[in-house]
Amino acid sequence: MNAIVTVVGKDKVGIIAGVSSVMAELNINILDISQTIMDNYFTMIMMVDFSNASNDISEIRKKLDQAGKNFSVSINLQHKDVYEAMHRI
Amino acid sequence: MLFSPHEIQETIKMFSQEHLDIRTITMGISLRNCSTGSAKSACEKIYDKITKYAEKLVVTGETISQEYGIPIINKRIAVTPIALVAESSDANDYLCFAKILDKAAETTGVNFIGGFSALIEKGCTKGDRKLVNSIPEALAATQRVCSSLNLGTTRNGINMNAVRDIGEIIKKTAKLTADQNGIGCAKLVVFCNSPEDNPFMAGAFHGPGEPECQISVGVSGPGVIHSSIKNMKGASIDEIANRIKKTAFKITRMGQLVAEEASKRLNVPFGIIDLSLAPTPEIGDSVARILEEMGLEIVGAPGTTAALAILNDAVKKGGIMASSHVGGLSGAFIPVSEDEGMINAVEKGAISIEKLEAMTCVCSVGLDMIAIPGNTSASTISGIIADEMALGMVNNKTTAVRIIPVPRKNVGDKVSFGGLLGEAPIMRVSTFTCNEFISRGGRIPAPVHSFKN
Numbered sequence: 001m002n003a004i005v006t007v008v009g010k011d012k013v014g015i016i017a018g019v020s021s022v023m024a025e026l027n028i029n030i031l032d033i034s035q036t037i038m039d040n041y042f043t044m045i046m047m048v049d050f051s052n053a054s055n056d057i058s059e060i061r062k063k064l065d066q067a068g069k070n071f072s073v074s075i076n077l078q079h080k081d082v083y084e085a086m087h088r089i
Numbered sequence: 090m091l092f093s094p095h096e097i098q099e100t101i102k103m104f105s106q107e108h109l110d111i112r113t114i115t116m117g118i119s120l121r122n123c124s125t126g127s128a129k130s131a132c133e134k135i136y137d138k139i140t141k142y143a144e145k146l147v148v149t150g151e152t153i154s155q156e157y158g159i160p161i162i163n164k165r166i167a168v169t170p171i172a173l174v175a176e177s178s179d180a181n182d183y184l185c186f187a188k189i190l191d192k193a194a195e196t197t198g199v200n201f202i203g204g205f206s207a208l209i210e211k212g213c214t215k216g217d218r219k220l221v222n223s224i225p226e227a228l229a230a231t232q233r234v235c236s237s238l239n240l241g242t243t244r245n246g247i248n249m250n251a252v253r254d255i256g257e258i259i260k261k262t263a264k265l266t267a268d269q270n271g272i273g274c275a276k277l278v279v280f281c282n283s284p285e286d287n288p289f290m291a292g293a294f295h296g297p298g299e300p301e302c303q304i305s306v307g308v309s310g311p312g313v314i315h316s317s318i319k320n321m322k323g324a325s326i327d328e329i330a331n332r333i334k335k336t337a338f339k340i341t342r343m344g345q346l347v348a349e350e351a352s353k354r355l356n357v358p359f360g361i362i363d364l365s366l367a368p369t370p371e372i373g374d375s376v377a378r379i380l381e382e383m384g385l386e387i388v389g390a391p392g393t394t395a396a397l398a399i400l401n402d403a404v405k406k407g408g409i410m411a412s413s414h415v416g417g418l419s420g421a422f423i424p425v426s427e428d429e430g431m432i433n434a435v436e437k438g439a440i441s442i443e444k445l446e447a448m449t450c451v452c453s454v455g456l457d458m459i460a461i462p463g464n465t466s467a468s469t470i471s472g473i474i475a476d477e478m479a480l481g482m483v484n485n486k487t488t489a490v491r492i493i494p495v496p497r498k499n500v501g502d503k504v505s506f507g508g509l510l511g512e513a514p515i516m517r518v519s520t521f522t523c524n525e526f527i528s529r530g531g532r533i534p535a536p537v538h539s540f541k542n
Contacts, residue, residue, distance in 0.1 A: 006097055036094055045097055057155050076101050078158040080091075085342040087096045 001051050002031065002080040005064070009073025011042035019044070019075065022067045027054040042073070047080070107312035108374040109340065110160040111347050112367050114150050115288035117295035117303045117360060118142050120169040120204075128180035132189040135174070139166060139193035139202075142302055142357075147198040149354050153347060161347065166194060167293035167305075168204035176216025183220050187227030187234045194233040201276075203293030205236040208283075210245045211532070221251070224258050228273035229265035235291035241281040241478040243485045247533040252478065255279055256471030256527070260494060263463065267496035270504045274493040275458065279474055281481030281488045286361050287417040292454075292489060303360035304352045305417065308344035309367040310336075314404070315379045329383060330403045337364060337407025345412045363417030364408035365453060366400075368428035370511035376400075376421050377430025388430055389440030397421060398451035418487060420453025426506060426513035427458055435514045442473070442516055450480055455489035460504050460513040463496040470494065472523035483536050 007019055016035070023030055023046075032047040053060060061077060068075035103109040123134040147164045154161040168174075171186050180186070187205050194202040205227055207217040224236050238255065241247035263271030278292045285296020288305040317336040318329055344362045352359035368376045377388040380396040401420040409415050423445065425431045434440040442459065449455045455477050461470075474490045481488030495504045498515050505512035 004092070004097060006101060034094070038094055038098065043094055043098070045092075045094060047091070061155070076105070076158070078100065078104075079156060081346055082157055082159065082343060083092050083097065083100055085346040086100055086339040087092060 002047060002049050003077050004080055004083060005046040005048055006076045007044040007068075007073050008041050009071065011037070012071070015042065015071050015073060016044060018067060018071055019046070022063055023048060026060055026063060027052055028060070103310070103313045104158065104160065106373075107310070107316050108369070108371065109310045109313045109343070110162050111306060111344060112309040113163040113165050113288050113307040114146070114161060114347070114351050115165045115167050115293055115305050115307065116143050116146050116355075116357065117167045117286065117299055117305060119295055119299065119301050120174045124174050124177045126177060126179060128175070128178040128185055131175065131178050132185055135186070136189050136193050139168065140196050143197040143199065145355060149351060153350050153354070157347070157350070159343065159347060163201070164199050165288070165290060165293065166197065166199050166202045167288065167295045168202065169295050169297065170206035170208055171204055172207035172214070172217045172220040173297065175220065176214060181219065182226070183223040184226050184230060187223065187231050190234050191231035199233070201233050201235050201290045203235040203237065203290050204295060205234050206238060206294040208239045209251050210239050210242045210248055212248060213251065221254065221258060224277060225261040225265050225273065228262050228276050235276045235293065237278045237280060237283065237292045237294060239280045239283040240474070241482050241533070243282060243482050243539045244535060246535040247281065247475070247478045247482055249475065249533055250530045252471050252475050253527050253530055255474060256467035256469075259470050259492065260467045263494045263496055270498070270506060271463070271493045271495045272506055272510070275491065275506055275510050278489050278491040281478040282486060283489070284417050284487055288363050289365060289367065289418060291491060299360070300358060302357050304348060304355060304357050305360040305363065306344050306348040306351070307363045307365060307367065307417065308340055309365065310340045311366045311368050311376045311379060312373045313340060314366060314400070315373070315375070315382055318379070318382055326399060330399050333400060333403035334407035337404045338411045340364065341408040341411035359414070361414045361416030362408070362412040364404060364412070364415060364419045365417070366404060366421045368422065368424065368431075369509055370427055370429050370432070372429055375428050375430035376423055377428050377434060381430065387437060387439040388434045389444050393444065394447050394451055397423070397448050401452055418453045422454055422457060423448055423452050424457035425459050425516070426511040427509060428511075432511070432513060435516060442518060446476060446480070449477060449488055450484060454487060455481070457489065457491050458493070458510065458513065459491070460493045460495050460498070460515050461518045462499045462515055463494050465494045465518050466522070466524070468522065468524040468527040469518060471527045473518070475527065479533070482533070485538075
């Protein structure tokens with residue numbers, strides 16, 4: 001099962017490293033990463049596979065929320081199918 | 090990356106800032122095999138069937154919500170109109186049936202159960218009459234039960250005996266729930282051309298032509314539509330309509346995704362998606378504000394009906410292509426108490442019941458969640474209903490009335506129903522009488538364009 005993780009906030013050192021280490025901790029595989037500046041905000045987009053994750057989805061969300069607080073960024077995880085449904089016919 | 094940052098951000102914004110949600114997953118359950126001669130055993134069968142079929146409804150809804158990151162606000166149940174199920178029983182009134190529905194709703198954890206209903210567009214059977222007479226006590230004695238009546242259709246005309254009686258029933262319902270501002274009336278809706286697969290309350294029921302059990306999903310998203318047409322100052326109406334259509338498509342696709350997933354996990358067939366713009370009292374979740382964004386100073390100003398017609402049609406067009414089966418009401422709701430922009434318009438004197446009536450000719454439902462003075466006569470309420478039913482009958486569309494004569498309140502007062510039901514200023518009602526017209530009773534003949542055979 002694939003999901004898209006977005007990290008939006010003020011740019012600073014260590015965001016990618018921090019988020020990636022949370023992923024590793026949860027045994028979530030990162031498939032793709034892109035990074036850009038949108039509306040003056042650091043925006044990182046990750047495609048991840050959470051089929052073999054060590055925790056269930058609500059736990060994963062909690063951990064990501066916590067990581068977001070640590071870096072003062074907002075982290076969002078959304079199932080890939082939601083984007084597929086909305087943006088692809 | 091499969092998706093562009095812009096696409097990803099658009100979707101995230103819809104959920105985080107524009108109140109996009111699945112308003113309801115509604116499980117329709119047929120109770121036709123629960124009829125027996127004994128009311129007690131019929132009630133037992135009803136309870137067992139509902140709690141068995143809907144056992145996992147709430148937990149499944151919550152799991153999907155977590156997994157997909159989509160808020161799913163309500164989980165609900167719609168059942169076969171109780172008048173059909175209870176008719177062969179020995180009960181003299183159907184209060185016991187309402188109570189058992191309430192209990193089943195509580196056990197399964199849903200917040201509303203719809204179907205304390207009767208389809209009486211041409212006349213009442215003995216069972217229908219018992220149900221209608223039980224409505225006030227049923228709505229006062231239960232928390233989660235919703236009631237609806239179909240009083241007319243384009244095909245059959247309007248049952249004016251029932252229209253006359255329902256004025257009294259609404260008054261009595263308000264009186265029995267007077268300590269809660271007549272909230273019983275907020276759980277009672279009367280229809281012309283009621284859809285049999287509508288997942289939204291208070292009018293949801295599982296029609297006689299529906300299968301054993303099915304899942305229908307109601308999608309909302311006035312905030313998303315609103316924000317999609319912001320920054321379109323000076324754009325032509327064509328462009329506005331097109332933008333709304335595209336946005337409605339995206340929203341409905343999300344509904345379809347959730348509906349398919351829920352249907353698969355519950356092992357129950359998918360029924361329909363109802364793409365309705367259902368506002369809530371929260372800021373940024375208002376249908377009225379969309380109309381104002383189109384260029385009205387305030388909703389109720391001249392041009393309001395035309396703006397609503399554009400919105401309603403564009404929402405339907407976008408939604409229809411996005412789902413394999415669209416049904417229910419699908420369009421824009423214009424409830425007063427549940428829409429922050431609508432409340433504002435009433436308070437500023439910009440909108441009246443008469444203007445709302447005109448708007449119901451082009452919206453998806455009707456006069457919805459309107460609070461009126463508690464001393465309004467039963468025949469005046471019946472007159473308002475008759476007008477609304479006539480609009481539906483002649484225009485071949487669903488219309489409905491959900492009106493609350495709030496005990497001891499008058500124009501200038503405000504009433505709060507709490508939660509999604511919101512709060513409403515009491516609206517002025519015409520003081521001229523229609524008593525003689527309503528007391529005639531009888532049936533309004535079906536219009537000439539209904540004879541299509």
